[in-house]
Amino acid sequence: xxxxxxxxxxxxxxxxxxxxxxxxxxxxxxxxxxxxxxxxxxxxxxxxxxxxxxxxxxxxxxxxxxxxxxxxxxxxxxxxxxxxxxxxxxxxxxxxxxxxxxxxxxxxxxxxx
Amino acid sequence: xxxxxxxxxxxxxxxxxxxxxxxxxxxxxxxxxxxxxxxxxxxxxxxxxxxxxxxxxxxxxxxxxxxxxxxxxxxxxxxxxxxxxxxxxxxxxxxxxxxxxxxxxxxxxxxx
Numbered sequence: 001x002x003x004x005x006x007x008x009x010x011x012x013x014x015x016x017x018x019x020x021x022x023x024x025x026x027x028x029x030x031x032x033x034x035x036x037x038x039x040x041x042x043x044x045x046x047x048x049x050x051x052x053x054x055x056x057x058x059x060x061x062x063x064x065x066x067x068x069x070x071x072x073x074x075x076x077x078x079x080x081x082x083x084x085x086x087x088x089x090x091x092x093x094x095x096x097x098x099x100x101x102x103x104x105x106x107x108x109x110x111x112x113x
Numbered sequence: 114x115x116x117x118x119x120x121x122x123x124x125x126x127x128x129x130x131x132x133x134x135x136x137x138x139x140x141x142x143x144x145x146x147x148x149x150x151x152x153x154x155x156x157x158x159x160x161x162x163x164x165x166x167x168x169x170x171x172x173x174x175x176x177x178x179x180x181x182x183x184x185x186x187x188x189x190x191x192x193x194x195x196x197x198x199x200x201x202x203x204x205x206x207x208x209x210x211x212x213x214x215x216x217x218x219x220x221x222x223x224x225x
Contacts, residue, residue, distance in 0.1 A: 031211065043157075043202065043215040056210045091156065098211030099145065101159030 002026070004105035006092050012111045018080040021108045023092030024073055031098050034067055034077050035091040037107070043091070049075065050098070082112045117205045119216035126193050127224050133189045134219040136203030140184030145206040147213060148177055148188055152199045160188075160201075193223040 005024040013019055025032045033048040047057040052069040060067070064083070069075040079086055089109050093102040118137040126132050138146065145164045149157040161170040166181040174191045190197055200220045204213035 042217045043204075045212050045214075048211060050211075056212050059212070093157075099162065099164075101147065101162050102157075102213075103159065104156035106156050 004092055004094050004103050006090075006105035006108050008108060009106065010109045010111075012113065013082060014113050015083055016081045017112075018078065019082045019086075019110060019112075021077040021090050021092075021110070023075045023077070023105060025075070025092070025094030026103055027073065029094035029096050029103070031095045031102075032069060032075050033093040033095075033102060034075070035093065035104075037089045037091060046077070084112045086110065087112050117203060117214050117216040119201075119203060119219050121219060122217070123220040123222070125222045125224065128193060128195060130193050130223075131189065131191045132193055132221065133187050134201065134221075136186045136188070136205075136216055138184050138186075138203075138205035138214075139207060140182060142207045143181045143184070143205070144208065146179055146181075146186050147204040147206070148186070149202040149204070150199050151202055151218070157202060188219075190221070193221075195223045195225050197221060198223045 007022045030051050034046040035043050037043045046059045047067045048055055049069045065079055067077045089107045091104050091107045093104045095102045120135050147162050148160040150160050151157040161177050163179040168179040170177050176189045179186045200218040202215055202218045204215040206213055
């Protein structure tokens with residue numbers, strides 16, 4: 001079975017540019033999670049969806065960040081405008097239910113110059 | 114701020130040694146405790162999800178216990194092998210939301 005698929009794997013862009021990260025969860029998983037991993041703060045939840053509906057976005061750092069899930073097989077995390085401090089690895093994960101283990105994608109390594 | 118703490122931060126052992134490390138979490142408002150294994154250049158891989166006080170789970174040579182009253186979980190690796198080298202993360206779910214709070218991990222290096 002295909003796991004969680006994230007794209008791109010790497011993104012390097014200049015500050016001020018819009019960045020869009022993409023995620024395809026495992027088919028049949030009702031929950032999708034977006035995480036950010038940094039050296040300073042470790043792995044932090046940004047937002048999660050249940051059946052395509054955002055449930056908890058308390059981890060979204062500021063209005064420059066937005067996430068959508070237009071259907072069960074696709075989600076995006078957008079940063080506009082991007083800043084150097086947004087440089088991190090962004091992971092997407094999905095799970096069958098909220099109580100089940102989460103399956104992580106390979107992550108997107110984002111560098112904002 | 115509710116923190117999840119892991120110790121030690123890093124651990125070097127010899128192949129064949131058994132080892133264990135700790136995850137501490139706030140015992141109030143406990144819902145679930147997750148353990149993940151994270152190899153370098155890969156993504157975190159789920160090991161266990163534990164919910165009940167006294168839970169013990171096992172997967173091959175790896176096992177975990179849970180004490181929700183005092184707020185800790187132990188992860189044990191019996192007869193460590195070089196392929197066990199990874200960062201082991203725990204994460205606690207502390208409310209009705211499915212948000213997980215992750216610890217900073219224990220980095221294990223097993224020398225051949």
